[in-house]
Amino acid sequence: MSRGRDLGDRVTAPDGVLVVGASAAGLAAAEALRRKGYEGRLTVLGAEPHLPYDRPPLSKQVLCGSWEPDRARLRQPDALSTLDAEFVLGDPAVGLDTAARAVAAASGRVLTAEAVVLATGLRPRTLPGQDGLAGVHVLRTLDDALALRADLLSGSRVVVVGDGVLGAEIAATARGMGLAVTMAGPQEAPLAYQFGPLVADLLADLHASNGVELRLGAGVTGLSGKDGRVTGVCLENGEVLPADVVVVAFGAAPVTEWLSGSGLLCDNGIVCDSRCRAADGIYAAGDVARWHHEPFDALLRLENRTNATEQGIAVAGNVLGADRPYTPVPYFWTDQFDVKIQVHGTLPAGAEVTIVDGDPADRRFVAAYRQGGVVTGVLGWNMPKQVRLRRQEVAGASVLVGGKP
Numbered sequence: 001m002s003r004g005r006d007l008g009d010r011v012t013a014p015d016g017v018l019v020v021g022a023s024a025a026g027l028a029a030a031e032a033l034r035r036k037g038y039e040g041r042l043t044v045l046g047a048e049p050h051l052p053y054d055r056p057p058l059s060k061q062v063l064c065g066s067w068e069p070d071r072a073r074l075r076q077p078d079a080l081s082t083l084d085a086e087f088v089l090g091d092p093a094v095g096l097d098t099a100a101r102a103v104a105a106a107s108g109r110v111l112t113a114e115a116v117v118l119a120t121g122l123r124p125r126t127l128p129g130q131d132g133l134a135g136v137h138v139l140r141t142l143d144d145a146l147a148l149r150a151d152l153l154s155g156s157r158v159v160v161v162g163d164g165v166l167g168a169e170i171a172a173t174a175r176g177m178g179l180a181v182t183m184a185g186p187q188e189a190p191l192a193y194q195f196g197p198l199v200a201d202l203l204a205d206l207h208a209s210n211g212v213e214l215r216l217g218a219g220v221t222g223l224s225g226k227d228g229r230v231t232g233v234c235l236e237n238g239e240v241l242p243a244d245v246v247v248v249a250f251g252a253a254p255v256t257e258w259l260s261g262s263g264l265l266c267d268n269g270i271v272c273d274s275r276c277r278a279a280d281g282i283y284a285a286g287d288v289a290r291w292h293h294e295p296f297d298a299l300l301r302l303e304n305r306t307n308a309t310e311q312g313i314a315v316a317g318n319v320l321g322a323d324r325p326y327t328p329v330p331y332f333w334t335d336q337f338d339v340k341i342q343v344h345g346t347l348p349a350g351a352e353v354t355i356v357d358g359d360p361a362d363r364r365f366v367a368a369y370r371q372g373g374v375v376t377g378v379l380g381w382n383m384p385k386q387v388r389l390r391r392q393e394v395a396g397a398s399v400l401v402g403g404k405p
């Protein structure tokens with residue numbers, strides 16, 4: 001394990017830290033290393049040509065055009081230059097020599113460091129036959145968002161394949177842009193698996209009352225096209241939903257294929273111990289990391305913005321020798337139409353759901369999710385302050401976050 005040598009306020013070891021993935025988790029790790037006093041060599045290797053930017057606005061403000069892309073930047077160039085890190089961008093990592101802690105990039109460059117932080121995020125799943133068919137999109141990167149936006153501006157009928165958080169957000173944004181929007185997916189209501197029927201039914205009402213056509217409960221089997229352009233989405237019941245734009249948003253997989261041959265265990269993410277350590281001197285953070293959450297006594301992988309920052313910071317501490325387990329209370333939010341939903345903790349399938357504040361009829365409430373009588377999570381629907389206060393009721397939250405509300 002790499003240990004930081006603390007010389008008063010100066011931390012000079014490990015001798016070189018390489019962060020792979022120049023986004024939320026990678027940047028959080030790099031910044032936290034400097035804040036904690038690390039003065040050694042710091043390199044950030046990124047596959048995309050862009051300086052680090054934020055992804056949540058891509059399905060909301062950037063997609064609808066209320067934000068220029070620059071506004072989604074995580075830091076302005078001046079702030080990045082004070083980090084004193086070398087950013088190597090547009091050059092994806094293609095291989096890792098774990099023992100040597102050497103990362104080969106597509107350009108042929110090889111970067112070595114005493115500690116390596118892996119923060120390569122996710123890649124969207126795609127439908128068979130989608131490649132090469134114009135009008136079909138995924139949404140993960142800034143370039144994806146701009147390409148989708150351009151098509152939405154010239155299109156009139158969009159089908160969103162996906163009834164999870166991302167699909168529901170894209171449907172809401174596209175509807176706000178005036179398009180005819182259909183949402184297709186296997187669940188009975190948007191986010192039914194994640195939120196349970198009570199909240200999912202409210203979400204279905206929200207989308208329907210805003211004019212989204214819900215074609216849920218039927219699997220999607222493929223796409224139809226003509227002259228190289230998409231014309232529809234095929235359902236398992238044989239129906240074809242007509243479309244001039246299709247967004248495929250039914251999940252994403254951790255970007256780990258470049259680690260094959262590295263000896264790291266990759267199984268639905270980079271498998272790590274409770275310190276987010278995948279091997280000696282090698283750590284993972286953000287959407288790609290599946291680490292042992294000690295209080296839950298389970299391997300956990302979170303796909304949310306807050307975790308990316310918090311885990312990046314935790315990893316920086318461990319790179320410098322803190323040797324602390326990472327034990328967050330999971331948190332995420334989603335914005336759809338005029339509704340902000342925030343979730344603290346976990347919402348297990350089959351949990352008992354009770355409204356503990358507000359009233360769904362007023363479109364403002366907090367729901368508590370209980371399993372075996374224990375509150376495992378709280379969900380706020382347009383009640384940010386109230387749900388935040390209830391976070392401390394989540395089982396173990398005071399232990400997990402040291403009692404801070």
Ligand SMILES: Cc1cc2nc3c(=O)[nH]c(=O)nc-3n(C[C@H](O)[C@H](O)[C@H](O)COP(=O)(O)OP(=O)(O)OC[C@H]3O[C@@H](n4cnc5c(N)ncnc54)[C@H](O)[C@@H]3O)c2cc1C
Binds near residue numbers: 054056255287
């Ligand atoms: C459209 C969208 C909307 C979202 N909205 C919300 C929201 O409302 N609320 C919420 O909580 N979360 C939201 N999220 C999730 C949140 O943005 C992610 O959890 C967060 O971005 C994860 O950060 P990360 O750094 O782990 O991964 P990423 O942000 O995916 O960054 C990984 C980086 O690694 C790079 N990379 C990949 N492979 C390589 C390689 N081989 N070599 C070098 N670099 C590589 C990628 O190009 C990318 O820049 C949203 C995500 C998306 C896509």
